[in-house]
Amino acid sequence: MxxxxxxxxxxxxxxxxxxxxxxxxxxxxxxxxxxxxxxxxxxxxxxxxxxxxxEDKEALLAAVAEQGFQSLRTTMETARQAAPSDPSHRLEAIGIAYVNFALANPLHYRLMFGDYRCNFSKYTALAEASRQAFMVLVSTIQEGQTAGIFRAADTIDMARVAWSLVHGQSTLALDNKLQVGRGEELEAFLRFSSQMLINGLAGMICNV
Structure with a gap:
């Protein structure tokens, strides 16, 4: 056998x-x-x-993380395609899908973003998988800028802001520190915070 x-x-x-x-x-x-x-x-x-x-343990962990980023990208892209065509709704759907992915795949997620990070310069496939996941955010924000919904600021920086929000929410939720219940309560909070983000992306740039 x-x-x-x-x-x-x-x-x-x-x-x-x-x-x-x-x-x-x-x-x-x-x-x-x-x-x-x-x-x-x-x-x-x-x-x-x-x-x-x-070749070693690190290579195996890099493959695990790569698979995680590929799944994350698919999850976000699926949510994006299922949402109404308006870029604001699509960005909201992507953000909610991101947090839900982290909660559904905590081991993958912690390896992808935790203390044990593989060297992206060594594992180019992992780096590309990470980039492709991030580009789902970038392309959606670009879409909103083209439509005149989002401000004409640096697209990558705006995507980083969006990613920082959902990543922070995911990490807090996984550590049970978000102080928001799961299910409908979490869904409502994510929609609220997404709307706050979208309002910021659509508003005037403030001079600091």
């Missing part, structure tokens, strides 16, 4: 199985004690098998 299992991994399942096992083990024991040997044991393959796909 073990040999049959390993043969299926040769057909492309091993890499994803290792990623899934790493996520599970991080949830159980944290990142610091994670090892490729431990992951291999969880998957049921030889200790050397993970090295077919990952």
């Amino acid at each position: 073990a040999l049959a299992t390993r043969n299926t991994y040769h057909h492309g399942d091993l890499r994803q199985s290792l990623i899934d096992a790493a996520i599970a083990l991080i949830g159980e024991e944290g990142i610091d004690d994670l090892s490729l040997r431990q992951v291999a044991r969880r998957v049921g393959v030889s200790h050397n098998a993970p090295y077919r796909h990952f």
